Amino acid sequence: MHTEHHVALFYNEGTADKEYHVHLTNENDGWYVRFEYGRRGSSLTAGIKMSAATKEAATEVFTQLVHSKKLKGYCEEEGQAPYVGSDKENKITGVLPQLLNNIEEEDLDEYFNDPNYCMQEKKDGKRILFRRSNGIIEAINRKGLLVGFPEAIAQSLGKVKKDFLFDGELIGEIIWLFDCLEYANTDVRNKPYEERYDILSSVISTLDVEGSCIRLVASSIGTSSKKIAFKAFKEKGVEGVVFKKFDAPFKPGRPSSGGDQLKFKFTNMCTCRVAGPTKKGKRSVYIQMLDGKTLVDVGKVTVLPNFDIPKTGMLVEVQYLYRHVHGALYQPVYLGVRDDIDKPDQVKTLKVKEGIDEDEG
Numbered sequence: 001m002h003t004e005h006h007v008a009l010f011y012n013e014g015t016a017d018k019e020y021h022v023h024l025t026n027e028n029d030g031w032y033v034r035f036e037y038g039r040r041g042s043s044l045t046a047g048i049k050m051s052a053a054t055k056e057a058a059t060e061v062f063t064q065l066v067h068s069k070k071l072k073g074y075c076e077e078e079g080q081a082p083y084v085g086s087d088k089e090n091k092i093t094g095v096l097p098q099l100l101n102n103i104e105e106e107d108l109d110e111y112f113n114d115p116n117y118c119m120q121e122k123k124d125g126k127r128i129l130f131r132r133s134n135g136i137i138e139a140i141n142r143k144g145l146l147v148g149f150p151e152a153i154a155q156s157l158g159k160v161k162k163d164f165l166f167d168g169e170l171i172g173e174i175i176w177l178f179d180c181l182e183y184a185n186t187d188v189r190n191k192p193y194e195e196r197y198d199i200l201s202s203v204i205s206t207l208d209v210e211g212s213c214i215r216l217v218a219s220s221i222g223t224s225s226k227k228i229a230f231k232a233f234k235e236k237g238v239e240g241v242v243f244k245k246f247d248a249p250f251k252p253g254r255p256s257s258g259g260d261q262l263k264f265k266f267t268n269m270c271t272c273r274v275a276g277p278t279k280k281g282k283r284s285v286y287i288q289m290l291d292g293k294t295l296v297d298v299g300k301v302t303v304l305p306n307f308d309i310p311k312t313g314m315l316v317e318v319q320y321l322y323r324h325v326h327g328a329l330y331q332p333v334y335l336g337v338r339d340d341i342d343k344p345d346q347v348k349t350l351k352v353k354e355g356i357d358e359d360e361g
Contacts, residue, residue, distance in 0.1 A: 009074035031058035063172035091146040099254035100263040111243040118219040124239040125169035156213040178217040189250040240265035299328025322353040
């Protein structure tokens with residue numbers, strides 16, 4: 001076994017004194033992301049996050065795992081501030097992102113064939129807006145609150161000399177940008193998306209790509225290009241795609257239905273509320289969603305050792321295959337805590353499979 005990369009993380013707050021190690025290893029049958037965790041100085045619990053045939057796939061998981069721990073306050077050096085701006089976290093900014101409604105598979109052709117819509121990969125990261133004002137760079141989550149962010153991104157964004165407000169997805173220490181709301185002391189929210197995207201593209205093109213943490217989310221235009229990219233994304237196993245109307249202005253929040261920007265997911269995911277732990281000693285929790293204003297049970301989900309067990313009342317992200325009619329999620333996979341959302345999803349948004357035995361699986 002050869003260790004390609006290793007990151008040691010530490011957490012020290014109150015009575016907590018923990019460490020977490022992440023290893024990217026090359027072994028005879030492929031690439032592995034391994035981890036160890038526990039109280040500092042004690043015996044550590046070891047496990048495997050995933051195995052992959054390619055270094056690229058394993059590296060992506062390695063990066064996301066390190067990033068997820070840093071978001072929880074872990075640092076690579078004892079005493080180091082977790083992220084830039086962490087001392088200002090939870091300050092209300094009044095800045096909110098544009099949120100998207102889902103479309104179904106039968107709607108895809110409409111957007112493939114409409115020349116006024118481009119298509120982009122839906123990045124599976126943490127929604128973050130980055131703002132530079134009077135030389136100070138800040139990160140804003142989907143709830144409009146200031147949050148900490150990696151120093152490396154601050155350094156890359158610092159090379160943009162004019163004030164800005166960009167929208168994107170944070171994955172590890174890479175920020176994938178796809179919209180521009182303000183630039184050079186000018187509010188461009190009311191300009192068409194095509195023009196806002198061109199501004200963003202122009203800014204990023206002036207930066208030195210090598211060593212930069214900034215990436216532009218590519219757009220596919222035209223029916224043929226969109227279909228080719230869609231097929232490639234699906235084979236790659238990404239989260240999904242987003243369709244954006246060229247002539248539409250920026251609209252914060254989520255429309256009650258439809259919208260000028262819409263998403264289609266290859267995988268099904270939902271936000272659930274933790275109802276409580278299952279049997280003592282088991283790493284699983286019961287989960288609930290909303291039916292109107294009422295919380296209803298949607299089964300349980302196992303929490304893998306690389307995650308802390310969430311507390312009752314927390315909101316968590318869960319991937320699933322479908323929901324049994326009036327029953328539990330089928331093949332749920334725990335993805336982590338959602339601290340940027342205020343309530344669980346509605347059960348009516350779930351993909352349901354009719355005529356399935358409730359005890360299946």
